[in-house]
Amino acid sequence: MSTLRLQKRLAASVLKCGKRKIWLDPNETTEIANANSRQNIRKLVKDGLIIRKPQTIHSRSRVRRALEAKRKGRHSGYGKRKGTANARMPEKIIWMRRMRTLRRLLRKYRTSKKIDNHLYHRLYLQVKGNVFKNKRVLMEHIHKKKAENLRAKQLADQAEARRQKNKASRQRREERQRAKREELLKQYAKEDEAAKTPK
Numbered sequence: 001m002s003t004l005r006l007q008k009r010l011a012a013s014v015l016k017c018g019k020r021k022i023w024l025d026p027n028e029t030t031e032i033a034n035a036n037s038r039q040n041i042r043k044l045v046k047d048g049l050i051i052r053k054p055q056t057i058h059s060r061s062r063v064r065r066a067l068e069a070k071r072k073g074r075h076s077g078y079g080k081r082k083g084t085a086n087a088r089m090p091e092k093i094i095w096m097r098r099m100r101t102l103r104r105l106l107r108k109y110r111t112s113k114k115i116d117n118h119l120y121h122r123l124y125l126q127v128k129g130n131v132f133k134n135k136r137v138l139m140e141h142i143h144k145k146k147a148e149n150l151r152a153k154q155l156a157d158q159a160e161a162r163r164q165k166n167k168a169s170r171q172r173r174e175e176r177q178r179a180k181r182e183e184l185l186k187q188y189a190k191e192d193e194a195a196k197t198p199k
Contacts, residue, residue, distance in 0.1 A: 002033045007050075010041045015052045023051045102127045102138055115142060119149075 004024055012019045024032050028049045035041050044050045069075060081088065106127065110120045123142070132138040 002029070004029065004032055007032050007035055007041065010035075010038055011045070011050045014038055014041050014045065015050075017052055021053045023053050025049045025051075098134070099127065101135055102132060105135055105138060109142065115146070119145060 007024065008019050008022050011022045011024070015022065025048075032044060032049060035044055041050065066075070103124070106115070106120055106123055109115045110117070115123070119142075123138070126132065127138070132141065
């Protein structure tokens with residue numbers, strides 16, 4: 001019995017695939033063994049004695065399942081890590097993201113007139129100086145600062161109002177005292193007049 005190596009090689013060449021993809025009908029080995037040219041091989045392919053095997057299926061279902069689990073945060077313990085923490089998620093990128101988020105918030109607040117330019121500039125420098133670790137902390141600080149400024153303004157207004165009131169009352173008192181003094185002087189002058197006139 002022949003090995004049919006030649007026929008397999010020719011069939012692979014004709015069908016443009018590898019030798020492992022060629023199926024030769026085991027019941028027709030004698031007829032296949034007689035085929036020694038590409039033309040004969042083509043005829044056998046046409047008759048269905050030589051077939052190109054279908055591609056083996058390489059399923060990705062398991063891979064997809066694993067990736068889905070990874071997205072949920074599974075399979076990322078110490079045993080699965082290769083690089084350092086900084087190699088896996090660089091500190092610089094984290095810093096850049098935080099800066100951009102906080103600066104965007106400051107810009108938004110400034111354009112919507114929630115903070116003035118002075119407060120914006122001070123907070124911008126504080127953001128750069130790593131004072132706020134996230135957006136929530138910055139927003140809380142802004143609200144606190146605004147409340148403090150409002151309170152200071154109210155106190156200043158109250159103090160100013162008190163000063164004005166005191167000033168007005170002082171002026172009124174001075175006016176009263178001056179009027180009283182003038183009245184007394186007039187009275188004394190009248191008495192002097194009366195004393196001078198001979199009886």
